[in-house]
Amino acid sequence: MIETYQQALLDWYRRCGRSLPWRQTRDPYRIWLSEIMLQQTGVQAVLGYYSRFLERFPTLQVLAEASIDDVIAQWAGLGYYSRARNLHAAARQVRERVAMGGCFPSDLDDLMALPGVGRSTAGAIRSIAFDRKGVILDGNVRRVLCRLFALQQPPRSREAEKQLWAWAESLTPEGAAHDYAQAIMDLGALICTPRQPQCDRCPVGQCCRARQLGLEQQLPLKTPRKAVPLRYEVALVIESPAGLMVRQRPLTGMLGGLWEFPCRPSEQVQDEEHEVAALQQELACPAGPLRLLGQVRHVYSHFQVIVSVYHLRIESFFELASAEKRRWIPRSEVAGWPLHGSHGKILPLLDVM
Numbered sequence: 001m002i003e004t005y006q007q008a009l010l011d012w013y014r015r016c017g018r019s020l021p022w023r024q025t026r027d028p029y030r031i032w033l034s035e036i037m038l039q040q041t042g043v044q045a046v047l048g049y050y051s052r053f054l055e056r057f058p059t060l061q062v063l064a065e066a067s068i069d070d071v072i073a074q075w076a077g078l079g080y081y082s083r084a085r086n087l088h089a090a091a092r093q094v095r096e097r098v099a100m101g102g103c104f105p106s107d108l109d110d111l112m113a114l115p116g117v118g119r120s121t122a123g124a125i126r127s128i129a130f131d132r133k134g135v136i137l138d139g140n141v142r143r144v145l146c147r148l149f150a151l152q153q154p155p156r157s158r159e160a161e162k163q164l165w166a167w168a169e170s171l172t173p174e175g176a177a178h179d180y181a182q183a184i185m186d187l188g189a190l191i192c193t194p195r196q197p198q199c200d201r202c203p204v205g206q207c208c209r210a211r212q213l214g215l216e217q218q219l220p221l222k223t224p225r226k227a228v229p230l231r232y233e234v235a236l237v238i239e240s241p242a243g244l245m246v247r248q249r250p251l252t253g254m255l256g257g258l259w260e261f262p263c264r265p266s267e268q269v270q271d272e273e274h275e276v277a278a279l280q281q282e283l284a285c286p287a288g289p290l291r292l293l294g295q296v297r298h299v300y301s302h303f304q305v306i307v308s309v310y311h312l313r314i315e316s317f318f319e320l321a322s323a324e325k326r327r328w329i330p331r332s333e334v335a336g337w338p339l340h341g342s343h344g345k346i347l348p349l350l351d352v353m
């Protein structure tokens with residue numbers, strides 16, 4: 001049965017698999033980059049970023065030598081910025097390895113020792129770049145396996161996770177690693193989709209337990225969602241003859257290395273004016289006409305934030321003496337600046353888009 005499944009899937013992939021830029025190469029750097037970009041991001045969103053990133057950093061050596069600011073700037077808009085920081089750190093690790101006579105790692109343990117490379121990503125790089133058996137359990141594969149085996153529990157539980165890895169291992173062939181990895185990803189992306197799986201066109205439908213039981217629409221079972229907390233923030237867009245003030249977030253932590261307008265958390269909407277005054281004091285910023293531009297809302301993975309945006313016009317430029325990295329940038333450049341998600345949404349309020 002397993003061999004029938006593997007053969008049917010591979011035959012289908014060789015006829016119908018997607019043609020994607022990272023499939024035109026066996027360069028481990030380019031394949032690794034695609035796998036990192038595809039974590040938490042769909043193919044369509046990744047395509048443009050992938051080609052632009054490679055234009056700027058065509059080799060691992062070039063990426064390793066770049067500054068983290070440059071890497072973050074290229075990543076801006078793709079989200080989950082720890083991926084960019086890990087990519088940069090990992091490129092430097094691999095460069096050291098190469099300098100000592102080594103090469104890009106292909107063993108699972110060595111791949112998993114790179115920042116940002118987990119078990120499934122390591123399996124994908126090993127299979128696709130090196131054509132050696134590597135087991136994958138990304139979102140697409142997880143959904144396919146839940147249906148093939150009619151798993152009747154939420155797939156993120158510890159017990160289910162263990163079972164899914166065991167199934168993924170048992171279905172992965174010893175040979176044809178390169179094609180199999182992409183075949184099962186394509187099956188999940190094109191046929192066994194989250195909603196309305198196309199079972200009539202499925203190459204492995206004859207092996208599918210969910211289809212036999214008529215459960216393909218019900219599986220995988222949903223994990224109960226936790227309520228997403230709501231936070232408030234005030235942001236101050238300070239405009240001087242030198243331009244708009246932006247500052248860079250610390251390199252470590254959430255949204256590390258990205259830029260934003262000066263801001264502070266605000267407990268409640270009623271606290272806003274107090275928080276704006278505190279922000280002005282913190283920045284040692286002169287007084288000037290202040291007005292509320294509006295509010296923006298942004299949803300992150302574990303909270304959502306409502307940002308009240310104020311504009312402060314000051315007539316004289318003031319020095320930005322601070323440990324923080326702050327800059328004045330011309331209005332005409334702000335749309336291209338690597339602002340993080342919620343502050344990127346402030347731009348339409350400034351009429352600079």
Ligand code: SF4
Pocket residue numbers: 144147148191192193197198199202203204205206208209210211216
């Ligand atoms: S038969 Fe349907 S549910 Fe089963 S793997 Fe194929 S598309 Fe998915």
